[in-house]
Amino acid sequence: MFPLGAVLLPGEQLPLRIFEPRYAAMLPVVEKNGGEFGVVLIERGSEVGGGDVRSMVGTVARIDRLTDAGPGRYSLLCSGTSRIRVTEWLPDDPYPRALVEDLPEPDTGPVEWSDVLEKRAQLQLLCGQGGRKDPQLRWIASQLAAPVDYGDGDPVTETFRAASDLPLGPADRQSVLESPDPGSRIDVIDAALDDLIAALRFRLRG
Numbered sequence: 001m002f003p004l005g006a007v008l009l010p011g012e013q014l015p016l017r018i019f020e021p022r023y024a025a026m027l028p029v030v031e032k033n034g035g036e037f038g039v040v041l042i043e044r045g046s047e048v049g050g051g052d053v054r055s056m057v058g059t060v061a062r063i064d065r066l067t068d069a070g071p072g073r074y075s076l077l078c079s080g081t082s083r084i085r086v087t088e089w090l091p092d093d094p095y096p097r098a099l100v101e102d103l104p105e106p107d108t109g110p111v112e113w114s115d116v117l118e119k120r121a122q123l124q125l126l127c128g129q130g131g132r133k134d135p136q137l138r139w140i141a142s143q144l145a146a147p148v149d150y151g152d153g154d155p156v157t158e159t160f161r162a163a164s165d166l167p168l169g170p171a172d173r174q175s176v177l178e179s180p181d182p183g184s185r186i187d188v189i190d191a192a193l194d195d196l197i198a199a200l201r202f203r204l205r206g
Contacts, residue, residue: 001038001086001096002026003052007173008039008059008080009160018074026095027066027074035063038084038100041174056086057103057178083177105156108181113151116162116186119193120144123166126200137200140167155182159189168192 002023008014018024030037039061045052061078069075083103090097127141148165150158163176163185172192179185 001040001058001098002061003040003042003054003096005042005170007041007170007177008061008078009164009173009177010059010080010082011157011160012080012164013064014039014061014076014078014080016076016078017069018076019072021072022092022095024072024074030063031066036060036081037063038086038098039080040086041170054086054089055174057174058084058086058100059177060084106181108155108183110151111155111159111182111186113162113186115190116193117148117150119190119197120148120166122197123193123200126197126204130200130204143167158182159185163189166193167196 002016018027026037037060038058040058041055042052043055059080060082062081063076063078065077067075083105084100085103086098086100088099090099124141124144127137127144130137132138144165148162150162153161159182160176163173166189168176168189172188172195175188175192176185179188
C-alpha cells in the first residue's frame with residue numbers, strides 16, 4: 001500500500017518518486033506480483049515517516065514505467081485502474097500493508113449530465129472573469145476551456161473522468177471515489193461544483 005496526500009482516481013496517471021527505504025523495499029515485491037499496489041489518501045499526518053491516518057477506500061495503481069534514479073531511488077509512472085476497500089491494516093513491516101477487497105461497480109444505466117455540464121460552464125466563466133486579476137483562476141479557466149462530452153461513454157469511466165477534469169479538493173475527490181455508483185458520483189460532483197461556484201462568487205465580490 002502507498003498512502004499519499006492526494007487521491008488517485010481510476011483512469012488517472014500518477015507519477016511517483018520513491019526515496020524512502022520502506023517503499024524501495026516494497027518495489028521488488030510489487031514487481032514480482034504483477035506491478036500493482038494500493039493507493040489511499042492520508043487523512044491526517046505526513047507522507048514521510050508513517051504515523052498517518054489513512055482512508056479505507058483507495059485505488060489500485062499499475063506501474064506503467066519504472067526508472068532507476070540512483071541508489072534506492074526510483075521514478076514511477078502509474079495508472080489508476082479500479083477501486084478497493086481496506087478490510088484490515090497490517091503492521092507496516094517493513095512497508096504499509098493491508099488486506100483489501102475489490103469494490104464492485106453496479107450497472108445503473110445512463111446518468112444525467114446536464115447539471116454538471118452547466119455548472120462546469122459557470123465555473124469556467126467565473127474563473128475567466130477573475131483571471132484578469134488572479135493567475136490561479138486564469139489557470140483553472142484554461143484547464144476547463146476544452147469542450148467535453150461525457151454522455152457517450154461508460155458511466156463508470158466518465159464519472160471518474162469528469163471528477164478528474166475538475167479542480168476538486170482531496171475531500172471531494174475522496175467522496176467521489178467512495179460513491180457506490182455513477183449516479184451517486186454525479187451527485188457528489190454536482191454538490192462540489194455548487195460549493196466551488198459559491199466560493200468563487202464570494203471571492204470575486206471581495
